[in-house]
Amino acid sequence: MQPVSFEFRGFNHELVEQLAERISKALKGYEFKGFLVGCTFEDYLSDEGKEMLKKKFQPVLVRRLEEGLGVKADYSNADIEILVNFNQDLVYFIVRSIYIYGRYKKYVRGLPQTKYYCFKCKGKGCAYCNYKGVLSEESVEELIAKHALPMFFAKYAKLHGAGREDKDVRMLGPGREFVLEIIEPRKRSVDLKKLEKKINKAEKGKIEVIGLQYCEKEKIREIKGKRNDKVYSALIVCGKEVSDEELKELLAEYNVRQRTPQRVLNRRADIVREKKAKIIEAKKKDSNTIELKIRAEAGLYIKEFVSGDDGRTKPSIAELLGIKCECKELDVIDIIK
Ligand SMILES: [Zn+2]
Numbered sequence: 276m277q278p279v280s281f282e283f284r285g286f287n288h289e290l291v292e293q294l295a296e297r298i299s300k301a302l303k304g305y306e307f308k309g310f311l312v313g314c315t316f317e318d319y320l321s322d323e324g325k326e327m328l329k330k331k332f333q334p335v336l337v338r339r340l341e342e343g344l345g346v347k348a349d350y351s352n353a354d355i356e357i358l359v360n361f362n363q364d365l366v367y368f369i370v371r372s373i374y375i376y377g378r379y380k381k382y383v384r385g386l387p388q389t390k391y392y393c394f395k396c397k398g399k400g401c402a403y404c405n406y407k408g409v410l411s412e413e414s415v416e417e418l419i420a421k422h423a424l425p426m427f428f429a430k431y432a433k434l435h436g437a438g439r440e441d442k443d444v445r446m447l448g449p450g451r452e453f454v455l456e457i458i459e460p461r462k463r464s465v466d467l468k469k470l471e472k473k474i475n476k477a478e479k480g481k482i483e484v485i486g487l488q489y490c491e492k493e494k495i496r497e498i499k500g501k502r503n504d505k506v507y508s509a510l511i512v513c514g515k516e517v518s519d520e521e522l523k524e525l526l527a528e529y530n531v532r533q534r535t536p537q538r539v540l541n542r543r544a545d546i547v548r549e550k551k552a553k554i555i556e557a558k559k560k561d562s563n564t565i566e567l568k569i570r571a572e573a574g575l576y577i578k579e580f581v582s583g584d585d586g587r588t589k590p591s592i593a594e595l596l597g598i599k600c601e602c603k604e605l606d607v608i609d610i611i612k
Pocket residue numbers: 393394395396397398399400401402403404405406407408409
């Protein structure tokens with residue numbers, strides 16, 4: 276929200292009226308249940324002087340705003356913070372975000388979870404990205420946000436996921452947990468069942484959201500801290516035909532030592548992770564294609580567990596079979612609670 280200015284000519288009745296009027300005008304169209312007022316008095320005032328104004332001036336302004344806005348001040352549960360800065364003669368507003376918890380499923384490949392910023396210009400816009408700043412037109416975040424934003428009369432939203440899958444990986448099974456943060460909403464009471472239906476109708480075949488509900492900000496930390504095992508279905512192209520015996524021998528649990536994959540080295544530290552992986556099903560699709568169901572500990576890079584990543588992941592499916600293996604398609608099919 277843009278700050279609004281005022282003219283300061285002393286702490287008097289006119290100032291209260293002027294502030295109340297400008298603040299009320301700026302907040303027109305915003306829905307909020309509680310607000311709080313904070314004043315930053317002029318720097319040259321003594322601490323005693325500031326303390327006195329805080330006790331005398333601030334409550335008068337708060338009372339006048341309660342009347343004018345028809346909303347009670349609530350310091351422990353404020354949807355809007357009104358910050359009056361007497362050094363700048365400006366009033367700033369902080370509108371509390373809204374947080375919506377839910378799970379999403381992703382039925383298509385090539386769809387990233389969040390906006391994919393152009394790596395050449397880092398979002399500023401350049402010839403490479405057609406001056407858009409982003410490399411993908413769509414993301415799970417955008418497909419959800421574009422329906423939520425108009426209902427909350429907001430401009431921006433951010434998706435916080437409980438981890439993320441690669442953009443070419445489908446997210447099936449129970450779906451992935453997320454919190455959608457609506458930034459600076461004007462409307463706060465929206466029927467989330469309606470929103471859920473709207474998204475699922477318009478984005479059918481691409482994504483689906485489940486169990487939307489309001490939550491607190493702390494939920495983001497909670498879901499980001501979860502380290503659930505996942506079950507993947509991997510379609511693997513092999514360098515030569517694999518026999519049924521060889522497939523059967525794959526069915527076991529492995530302690531995998533995995534160095535950070537080469538493809539993410541520019542973003543992640545080069546460390547060795549030790550993760551468990553269990554092959555629970557192995558099927559032949561055609562002469563050189565197999566399908567594996569793999570249960571893996573959170574954080575294991577599955578594509579590299581398949582290919583071996585030039586010896587950086589040990590053991591790997593390629594190493595176990597003694598041939599070249601490449602993960603052609605990957606789906607998350609279950610998340611173990
Ligand atoms: Zn660019």
